[in-house]
Amino acid sequence: FRACSMSRVFFYFFEILKYILPETMPSYKLTYFDTQGFAEVSRQLFALSDTPFEDNRLPREEWPEYQKCTPFGKMPVLEVDGQKLPQSFAIARFLARKFGFAGKTEWEQAWVDALGDQFKDYLNAFLPFFRVAFGTATGDLEAMKKSDGEPIRDNFFGILEKQAKDNGSTGFLVGSSLTWIDLIVADHMGVVEYHLPHFLDGFPEVQRVRRNVIETPKIKEWLEKRPERPY
Amino acid sequence: STMVHYKLYYFPSRSVAEPVRQMFAYAGIEYEDVRITKEEWLAEWKNKMTFDQVPVLEVDGKQIPQSLAIGRFVAKQYGFYGKTPFEAAWIDAIADQFKDYWVALAPWFYVHMGYAEGDVEAAKAKCAGPARDMLFPHLQKLLKENKSGFLIGDQVSWIDFMIQEHVTVLEEEFPGYLKDYPELFVHAAKIRALPAIKAWIEKRPVSRG
Numbered sequence: 161f162r163a164c165s166m167s168r169v170f171f172y173f174f175e176i177l178k179y180i181l182p183e184t185m186p187s188y189k190l191t192y193f194d195t196q197g198f199a200e201v202s203r204q205l206f207a208l209s210d211t212p213f214e215d216n217r218l219p220r221e222e223w224p225e226y227q228k229c230t231p232f233g234k235m236p237v238l239e240v241d242g243q244k245l246p247q248s249f250a251i252a253r254f255l256a257r258k259f260g261f262a263g264k265t266e267w268e269q270a271w272v273d274a275l276g277d278q279f280k281d282y283l284n285a286f287l288p289f290f291r292v293a294f295g296t297a298t299g300d301l302e303a304m305k306k307s308d309g310e311p312i313r314d315n316f317f318g319i320l321e322k323q324a325k326d327n328g329s330t331g332f333l334v335g336s337s338l339t340w341i342d343l344i345v346a347d348h349m350g351v352v353e354y355h356l357p358h359f360l361d362g363f364p365e366v367q368r369v370r371r372n373v374i375e376t377p378k379i380k381e382w383l384e385k386r387p388e389r390p391y
Numbered sequence: 392s393t394m395v396h397y398k399l400y401y402f403p404s405r406s407v408a409e410p411v412r413q414m415f416a417y418a419g420i421e422y423e424d425v426r427i428t429k430e431e432w433l434a435e436w437k438n439k440m441t442f443d444q445v446p447v448l449e450v451d452g453k454q455i456p457q458s459l460a461i462g463r464f465v466a467k468q469y470g471f472y473g474k475t476p477f478e479a480a481w482i483d484a485i486a487d488q489f490k491d492y493w494v495a496l497a498p499w500f501y502v503h504m505g506y507a508e509g510d511v512e513a514a515k516a517k518c519a520g521p522a523r524d525m526l527f528p529h530l531q532k533l534l535k536e537n538k539s540g541f542l543i544g545d546q547v548s549w550i551d552f553m554i555q556e557h558v559t560v561l562e563e564e565f566p567g568y569l570k571d572y573p574e575l576f577v578h579a580a581k582i583r584a585l586p587a588i589k590a591w592i593e594k595r596p597v598s599r600g
Contacts, residue, residue: 254479266468267455276460
């Protein structure tokens with residue numbers, strides 16, 4: 161059973177329920193390409209909270225038309241009772257707050273946010289090398305690994321390693337329970353290791369966070385049933 | 392209750408620290424506005440700052456890095472974050488879109504300002520239009536649709552300060568860049584005219600950007 165078929169069943173069930181009982185939960189529709197990418201963290205937040213959502217995976221050829229009705233010309237887009245919200249981290253933070261995965265205090269939330277921003281900065285720097293690694297750009301992989309991949313990795317994962325350790329080696333980056341930054345880091349590590357095995361072996365605390373995420377029952381269940389894509 | 396002690400660390404410029412300074416000004420919050428020169432940064436400050444970066448907000452001695460995380464934290468504390476979770480999410484989305492635009496604009500902006508070497512005309516030809524298209528049509532649409540004159544909701548928010556500061560720099564450094572987006576100038580003038588902001592602008596240290 162494909163995940164988006166199941167969620168479509170749930171979607172229509174809850175649409176009918178909403179019609180009968182006006183005070184039920186909002187309807188959620190998340191639209192993105194058929195990849196993990198920047199939508200995966202939000203899909204995992206729905207899974208963690210047992211919240212039904214329409215996992216709308218847009219075929220590439222439908223993108224130019226769909227783009228015209230996106231708020232900022234990009235995906236993912238979340239619709240909450242039909243109201244649109246763009247930007248993957250704004251979506252993730254909105255859902256994380258609602259479902260309790262944003263950080264338990266304002267201080268923790270600020271730190272989850274800061275690590276999220278640092279991840280984006282890292283990804284912007286890392287992507288030119290990474291695209292060569294997963295084959296969507298050409299270049300000298302070994303040379304770029306030494307000049308870009310490794311130093312950029314070491315800078316960011318060094319920060320995460322320290323953060324995880326300072327946080328008590330609990331398997332969470334911030335606080336004492338799962339937050340959306342744990343999900344983002346774990347997902348990214350999976351994508352990196354798929355294309356560059358052992359590239360992240362040198363970060364045992366962060367590996368502990370990743371294991372913690374993928375062994376969380378509801379995430380484990382989601383990972384088993386989701387469509388598997390290279391990134 | 393004891394007052395929270397804030398220290399904001401940044402370079403002697405407005406840039407990504409200015410929205411935070413403006414929120415403090417508007418809310419009447421005391422803070423230490425620490426401005427670190429480039430020489431001081433390398434000589435003594437870089438390894439005192441979490442993530443080896445500024446801006447950093449120190450709150451009773453504990454540091455938060457990353458300008459957007461700082462902005463959001465302060466916005467939440469002092470009511471610049473919309474009235475509902477959905478408004479807050481839209482404020483976040485604009486902040487993130489601004490950051491994406493900034494990454495696209497930076498190659499041209501940095502060369503123009505003299506922060507980096509390069510051919511300013513070549514950078515402009517490559518970056519200026521695509522960057523602008525990522526952000527300003529969307530902001531224009533929001534301003535046209537929102538009767539309050541603010542970007543989101545019916546009161547001033549974090550991203551009003553953020554966008555106003557940047558539009559001000561564009562007016563100063565790249566006149567004509569936003570000629571098709573007059574609503575952004577109306578918005579910037581409105582924010583600059585808010586009494587607490589006007590007072591801050593008059594007393595703040597002068598910097599180019």
